[in-house]
Amino acid sequence: MLTSQRKSLLLDMLRREGQVIAKRAAEEFSLSEDTIRRDLREMAAEGLLRRVHGGAMPIAPDLPDFSARRAISSDVKQSLGAAAAKLVKPGQMIFLDGGTSTAEIARALPRDFAFTIVTHSPTIAAELEQHPTAEVILIGGRLYKHSMVAVGAVAMSQISLIRPDIFFLGATAVHPSQGLSTGDMEEAAIKRHIASRAAETFVLVTEEKLDASSPCTIMPVSDLTGMIVQAGIEEARLAPYGMLGLNIAEA
Amino acid sequence: MLTSQRKSLLLDMLRREGQVIAKRAAEEFSLSEDTIRRDLREMAAEGLLRRVHGGAMPIAPDLPDFSARRAISSDVKQSLGAAAAKLVKPGQMIFLDGGTSTAEIARALPRDFAFTIVTHSPTIAAELEQHPTAEVILIGGRLYKHSMVAVGAVAMSQISLIRPDIFFLGATAVHPSQGLSTGDMEEAAIKRHIASRAAETFVLVTEEKLDASSPCTIMPVSDLTGMIVQAGIEEARLAPYGMLGLNIAEA
DNA sequence: CTTGACTATGCACGAAATTGCATGAATAAG
DNA sequence: CTTATTCATGCAATTTCGTGCATAGTCAAG
Structure with a gap:
């Protein structure tokens, strides 16, 4: 799997689920958490997401959108x-x-x-x-x-x-x-x-x-x-x- | 196989699968990875794709969320x-x-x-x-x-x-x-x-x-x-x- | 036909990127 | 405060990259 593809998928995951959990992402991609953390760190530096303890969150502190619409x-x-x-x-x-x-x-x-x-x-x-x-x-x-x-x-x-x-x-x-x-x-x-x-x-x-x-x-x-x-x-x-x-x- | 034909096929592959992996493309065409890499490099220079480590991805960069942009x-x-x-x-x-x-x-x-x-x-x-x-x-x-x-x-x-x-x-x-x-x-x-x-x-x-x-x-x-x-x-x-x-x- | 220029390809090798692991620091939870 | 995660950094192994160079094929002029 390509690194950049993985990063895209992480972004997708973030958009879909409103968060990325490093541990789960590592399992999903069958990679070490270190790699995921590195990806997240880099993407955070690019302003694509917000790094938080345990994973990542969208830049904008969560909108009502996601959770609400999905819950319905x-x-x-x-x-x-x-x-x-x-x-x-x-x-x-x-x-x-x-x-x-x-x-x-x-x-x-x-x-x-x-x-x-x-x-x-x-x-x-x-x-x-x-x-x-x-x-x-x-x-x-x-x-x-x-x-x-x-x-x-x-x-x-x-x-x-x-x-x-x-x-x-x-x-x-x-x-x-x-x-x-x-x-x-x-x-x-x-x-x-x-x-x-x-x-x-x-x-x-x-x-x-x-x-x-x-x-x-x-x-x-x-x-x-x-x-x-x-x-x-x-x-x-x-x-x-x-x-x-x-x-x-x-x- | 003509070079230009191969490049077309690489573009097709990119469109179809959303990515090109140099290694696999080399196997597919029975050519060295060097040749594929050269192709990808040239096409990247023409702006047809985005070169990434291990292969190539579509041009479109990963933009932050619409939701994020909205909030900015x-x-x-x-x-x-x-x-x-x-x-x-x-x-x-x-x-x-x-x-x-x-x-x-x-x-x-x-x-x-x-x-x-x-x-x-x-x-x-x-x-x-x-x-x-x-x-x-x-x-x-x-x-x-x-x-x-x-x-x-x-x-x-x-x-x-x-x-x-x-x-x-x-x-x-x-x-x-x-x-x-x-x-x-x-x-x-x-x-x-x-x-x-x-x-x-x-x-x-x-x-x-x-x-x-x-x-x-x-x-x-x-x-x-x-x-x-x-x-x-x-x-x-x-x-x-x-x-x-x-x-x-x-x- | 031969020669020379040109292109495409493959290989070699040093450089760069990626990844996993170990270590100690930082953070969150109880 | 204590404990368990999670994190960042350094490091080594592996993969991939780019460049230089050699080989083979193509084309056209002589």
């Missing part, structure tokens, strides 16, 4: 996000829908190879600022305050220009016969449009969204490539969804 | 942002540039009447999620990691569709004779384009950006409607900028 996201969504992120392969173009579930995908994306992320959610895009290897394409348009995604004709036409390998559809209601649905027509239209452009479409489903339905239909379940559901749901509940390539998240 | 000069920028926000009138369409200064404008925007905010920065857009009355239009395109703004043809053409009342240009270098400038050509082009569409253009200037210049020119100072500068700068330093409608921020 549930364990379930984190594991769903991690499971989804594992499907990403080098060089692929991935469309990330808006929402908290897909935000977890963004956080869990691999960092050791390059790919392209397309999103119509500024929140997701902002989340990816720190990502070392992802190329990010932003879809513009009128911003829907409620869900913070770009919608409307401008967004639609911009989406028509691309053909993503995978579309990760945010958690919406899923029902065996009524298909995928959501509460807003504009959103449904744009999700449907993205899915029609993507080679594969996966939906992230937490338990409460399963066997539920909302007013605006997006598309039938049969148009999905697979569902990513949380571990621990009985097979009987999933059976009605047919022969989908299910990716059960780890518990 | 917050007092000055906050007052600049507040001064800028006061210029906004009901019903207007405001284009907010990317950057930390304009993020402060977003935070200071009035909340008692409605207006439209256009931005090509997902960070700014995300900032406005909480705003009660602002309608937000997001400009899409390829996302520039460093400054987190959409650039490129898609962004340009989308900007051509609108005609904002005010454009708040992020803090860039400002010089009486060399005009406004920034470090990146794409960014300069898009800023210039936005300014050409907007009825009024204001630039936010902190002291260190005053009388400075960067490689890529955006436009002459005379095209500005006004500058928003921090309080406490001597009049003598502002005089060369001519008869601009200066808006001095409160201390």
Whole structure:
């Protein structure tokens, strides 16, 4: 492993977790603590981080941001996000829908190879600022305050220009016969449009969204490539969804 | 194998994996490490990559956090942002540039009447999620990691569709004779384009950006409607900028 | 075909960087 | 105050680097 790569990873770790613990970092990289300490000392000299006893902290004394935002996201969504992120392969173009579930995908994306992320959610895009290897394409348009995604004709036409390998559809209601649905027509239209452009479409489903339905239909379940559901749901509940390539998240 | 072909492959490897390890590349090409090192050295001289001990890394240096950058000069920028926000009138369409200064404008925007905010920065857009009355239009395109703004043809053409009342240009270098400038050509082009569409253009200037210049020119100072500068700068330093409608921020 | 200039490559060797360990100082926790 | 970490420094072993030089291949003019 290259020294400079390790330093980058340490910075990533700092950004992701809000701190670096020398001891744990040493284990993670299978190196001596001395080496980590040296790295941290040097980066501190460059003003990239703040050295503290036991490790390092961000320069700015911790913002409410990190801890708060991360705390909200549930364990379930984190594991769903991690499971989804594992499907990403080098060089692929991935469309990330808006929402908290897909935000977890963004956080869990691999960092050791390059790919392209397309999103119509500024929140997701902002989340990816720190990502070392992802190329990010932003879809513009009128911003829907409620869900913070770009919608409307401008967004639609911009989406028509691309053909993503995978579309990760945010958690919406899923029902065996009524298909995928959501509460807003504009959103449904744009999700449907993205899915029609993507080679594969996966939906992230937490338990409460399963066997539920909302007013605006997006598309039938049969148009999905697979569902990513949380571990621990009985097979009987999933059976009605047919022969989908299910990716059960780890518990 | 041709040298130039090998160099291309090394660049590919760098893009794909985010790093090049001289030793492994040598094995891959069945050449001595010396040759690889020579290649990397030459490409580093051309600015195609960054040479590091053991191999090479992408150019982009590891910048401190956005959160950190935000915290650094917050007092000055906050007052600049507040001064800028006061210029906004009901019903207007405001284009907010990317950057930390304009993020402060977003935070200071009035909340008692409605207006439209256009931005090509997902960070700014995300900032406005909480705003009660602002309608937000997001400009899409390829996302520039460093400054987190959409650039490129898609962004340009989308900007051509609108005609904002005010454009708040992020803090860039400002010089009486060399005009406004920034470090990146794409960014300069898009800023210039936005300014050409907007009825009024204001630039936010902190002291260190005053009388400075960067490689890529955006436009002459005379095209500005006004500058928003921090309080406490001597009049003598502002005089060369001519008869601009200066808006001095409160201390 | 031959010669000479040029380039690309590999090897050798001293210089520099990286890493782990030992030691004693500094710091945090009880 | 005492104890257990954590830290910084010096040092040695290893790896990587840069330079000089020799070899082999290419190209073009003679």
